[in-house]
Amino acid sequence: MNLSIFDVIGPIMIGPSSSHTAGAVKLARVAALIAAKPFTHVEFGLHGSFAKTGAGHGTKIALLAGVLGITKDDEQIKHSREIAAARGITYAFNEVELADVHENTAVITFTHADASKTAIVGCSIGGGRILITKINGVEVELAAEQPTIVIQQLDEQGVVSRVSQVLADNNINIGIMRLSRAAKRSVATAVIETDEKIPPEVVSQLAALDVVLSVRVIQ
Numbered sequence: 001m002n003l004s005i006f007d008v009i010g011p012i013m014i015g016p017s018s019s020h021t022a023g024a025v026k027l028a029r030v031a032a033l034i035a036a037k038p039f040t041h042v043e044f045g046l047h048g049s050f051a052k053t054g055a056g057h058g059t060k061i062a063l064l065a066g067v068l069g070i071t072k073d074d075e076q077i078k079h080s081r082e083i084a085a086a087r088g089i090t091y092a093f094n095e096v097e098l099a100d101v102h103e104n105t106a107v108i109t110f111t112h113a114d115a116s117k118t119a120i121v122g123c124s125i126g127g128g129r130i131l132i133t134k135i136n137g138v139e140v141e142l143a144a145e146q147p148t149i150v151i152q153q154l155d156e157q158g159v160v161s162r163v164s165q166v167l168a169d170n171n172i173n174i175g176i177m178r179l180s181r182a183a184k185r186s187v188a189t190a191v192i193e194t195d196e197k198i199p200p201e202v203v204s205q206l207a208a209l210d211v212v213l214s215v216r217v218i219q
Contacts, residue, residue, distance in 0.1 A: 021062045023124025028066025030144045031108045031120035036216050041111040045096035048103035138189045146193040152213040155188040159211045170202045
């Protein structure tokens with residue numbers, strides 16, 4: 001069995017549980033970064049242990065804090081309801097039953113100012129670590145432990161090469177690249193973990209590619 005020190009003592013955090021509190025904050029915060037656009041309403045669908053035991057661990061407050069951009073070691077977590085109200089953001093929680101997912105899974109659905117929606121599915125897997133498993137119905141694998149680029153792109157020949165070339169031209173090394181798609185020749189989602197942080201000018205260069213629909217960065 002391979003264990004890290006974070007599996008034993010957990011991360012620096014506010015709250016009683018690394019899975020239900022710190023992990024919930026990080027999960028929701030990363031989901032909001034992926035959604036990218038401002039939102040007016042957010043709905044949390046809680047599955048398994050998140051739904052059944054989350055109340056005692058402050059999971060709901062932690063998830064709300066995360067989508068508001070609050071980090072897992074910030075004292076403002078406990079004031080997330082007041083902060084949401086001050087920003088004019090409404091929210092709702094409900095229980096969901098999902099198949100073949102981790103017991104600490106949430107479906108986070110953002111309603112944006114333009115009435116569009118972004119749905120993120122992810123889980124807290126222990127020690128404050130998370131895994132994003134779906135973005136708008138497309139299966140992905142995103143841990144947010146390294147600088148990560150999430151790109152929605154046309155599913156065409158040569159797109160991966162063009163994206164990789166932009167990163168190579170800027171001396172950014174790709175650690176892991178995962179590509180998912182709902183169907184052939186439709187829209188693909190690339191999750192790229194890099195060894196270096198992504199400068200704003202690189203984001204602009206990627207977004208300028210005519211085959212790229214959107215670029216989101218998690219530093």
